[in-house]
Amino acid sequence: MSATGIDIEKLNALAPKLTPGGRAVSDLKRLSGGASQETWSFKLATPEGEARLILRRAPESATARTLAISLETEARLMRMAGEAGVPSPRVLHVLAPKEGLGAGFFMAHVEGEALGGKIVRDAAFADTRPMLARQCGEILARIHALAPPADLPVSGAAHTIDELERAHREEGWPRPVFELAFRWLRANLPADASLTLVHGDFRNGNLLIGADGVRAVLDWELAHVGDPMQDLGWLCVNSWRFGAIEKPVGGFGERQDLFAGYEAVSGVAVDPARVRFWEVLGVLRWGIICTVSTTVLREAGPFAIDRPMIARRASETELDLLDLLEAR
Amino acid sequence: MQDNPPPEQILDIAIAHLRDNVLPTLSGRAVFDMRVTISALELVCRSIVLTPGSDAAERQRLSELLGQDGDLETLNRALCDRIASGALDLQTPGLAAHLRATALEKLAVDQPNYSAYRRARQSQ
Known part of the structure; x- marks a missing residue:
């Protein structure tokens, strides 16, 4: 450009x-x-x-x-x-x-790799991948301990679901799997969390990785005050595993390492069911972000061939949601 | 009846031209845009081949599940309403299998390389 x-x-x-x-x-x-x-x-x-x-x-x-x-x-x-x-x-x-x-x-400028596909596949990161999940847990614990600036929006689980449902109704296309996910989320709403600063987009793709692990956390634009487990669940969403589906944390690591790193720094025990709730909500959220791409298309936004292709990725989240809700 | 060659074969040739003759001449942002364009045309090609069969199968399953007839959109809206009201859920015989089959039919067109799709096909 x-x-x-x-x-x-x-x-x-x-x-x-x-x-x-x-x-x-x-x-x-x-x-x-x-x-x-x-x-x-x-x-x-x-x-x-x-x-x-x-x-x-x-x-x-x-x-x-x-x-x-x-x-x-x-x-x-x-x-x-x-x-x-x-x-x-x-x-x-x-x-x-x-x-x-x-x-x-x-x-x-920080030297490092941000492309998720390279991080999960390249031989250059083979020795780095096993340390990333724990590092992510440690980093998230530090983020959640920060005092949030007063002007940050507040969005807990129930509010996040309401906002997503509004966006989904606006799109207006029938998606039975999304209906099922909304039902499940409302039925499995966890007890109110003590709210903290949440990064909001902490995932493979927004982390600069070097041989020594995470070098920089990027893209804070979706930061808000919310349930800290949102960040852990979002990091496990299958779309951010870049094909390495067998490694639930970002396509590079295991949940137990993520949780251990988090617990070591925060002193707070991680409830896996709460993280799972936020993973389901995260998958639905990504699916609805994809469909909103169609709405933008209808409103004749700037020409971009990747728009309709992103919209067609909503079906990925339908299968991921079924896998999660049927506990496969 | 339309004449030969069928649209998917015409698209195949057009895609091969873009990939083999045009893509190598591009640089910078245009490379990314052309790659996405080729993916888009491949999606359309898969849709031409697969959608008539998958639409018919989906409609058949929906009619049995809901006990009513209609076009695909009407049936899908009816299914959404019944899930939203709680009348149908994953314990309902046939619902999970239908939703899974439909998701796989969509992915066969949209993104056959998607990890969860490949895993599902391998376990079938």
Whole structure:
């Protein structure tokens, strides 16, 4: 992708704020992102040599994000997490409106692999995979111990189910397996949890992995206050196992290691039934996110061939839900 | 009756052209978009071949399960209503088998490489 959309002069003007002695920006490229959010990578010349930095931002034209928290809050969470021992990219600067680059923040580039398929399959990670589930448990315990910022949305189990059902009714397509899942979830609603900060999208694909394990936790945009077991269940959703179905935690590990890591750091015993409840809810949630892709399609969003293909992945979650509800 | 070649064979040739002749000439984002485009056309091709049979089978199962006739959408909406009301659940004879068969029929078109689909087919 071209670098159009970022004013390089404004970026150059910020260089000293990003790193002491920072001068010129080069090799600017867009990594990913949709209409409302972009991730950019660039090099910065500093007295110590070239440093690679990342910019996560929403252009001024698209600052409204529906489901997600603000980028400022995301930066604040990443800083807090880093200080509490959660592997996190160092946040270098949060954009101010007068800087003219939209909303967002700069962070240090962290070397690592984020592609889930590579993490579960590549020989290079064969020795790393067995340590990841425990590390994820330890990291999640640290995240759940953080004091949530006051402006975070609150969403426990019952509220999450209501929101999903609203999105599902809006789509309006008959999906008998989803009906079954809604019935099961309401019948198996766990007792109220003590609510904590929840990452909201902690899964294989949002973790930067190196030979030594998890190097950075990314994508805090769905953070909220909720049941901490939501994060453990979401990490086990089959869609995030990238084909390695026999390894329930992210396609790389075992539940017992995840739970042991969590218990060692938090001192709180994990209730496997509660994690399982959140895994079922997570599978349904991913299924409904896929179907919402169809709704967007009908409303003639920007052309993207992957949209209809994501919509057609809802059937994956129907089989996963049946496997879970029939306890196969 | 339409003439030969049937649509799935025409699509096959078009897909082979995109994969063998067009894809190697692309770079950057266009590679990703073309790969997804080829996957999309392969999905359509599987749907042309498989959907007439799976729709008929699904309708047959739904009619037996619900004791009523109708088109697929009507029958599926009726099934949703009965599940939502609790009149039917996984203990109802035939319901789990029907839902599983339907999910597998969808995945045979949508995503035959999906891990849970492959596992289900192996255990069949």
